[in-house]
Amino acid sequence: MAEASGNRISKLESEIELLKDSVQKSSLKVLDMQYFSLENNDDALAYFDHLKLENPSGYIADKLLETNEQKGDNPLVPYEGMQNNFKINKIKVLNHKWILTDFSDGKYWGELLIKYELKDDLGVDFTLVDHLLYTRSN
CATH class of the missing domain: 1.20.5 (Single alpha-helices involved in coiled-coils or other helix-helix interfaces)
Known part of the structure; x- marks a missing residue:
């Protein structure tokens, strides 16, 4: 036992x-x-100290999602949706300058590399740096 x-x-x-x-x-x-993440990058976060934002990454992501509210395809997506309108889905704020995101129309999808600038008035300017659209072979 x-x-x-x-x-x-x-x-x-x-x-x-x-x-x-x-x-x-x-x-x-x-x-x-989490290595490439604004939340874990003290040097990048220092760029936003004077703005007193509690969650800069969330704020920037929210501003980027607002671009989906326009009628039709998201203006940052340089393709025309084939099934529906292309809209941004997932967002990864990499640092104080760059965002990686994906977009989809429900069937087709791709990714965007976006440069952004958070201004002192809390406005955000987004500039598309590069993009890709995945193709299916069905």
């Missing part, structure tokens, strides 16, 4: 170590994915 309990305890300890390793690997992966 004691031997069975000892074996069970050893097995549980081994499983705990495997879980600890898994958590550590996951944590490192998350840190790596």
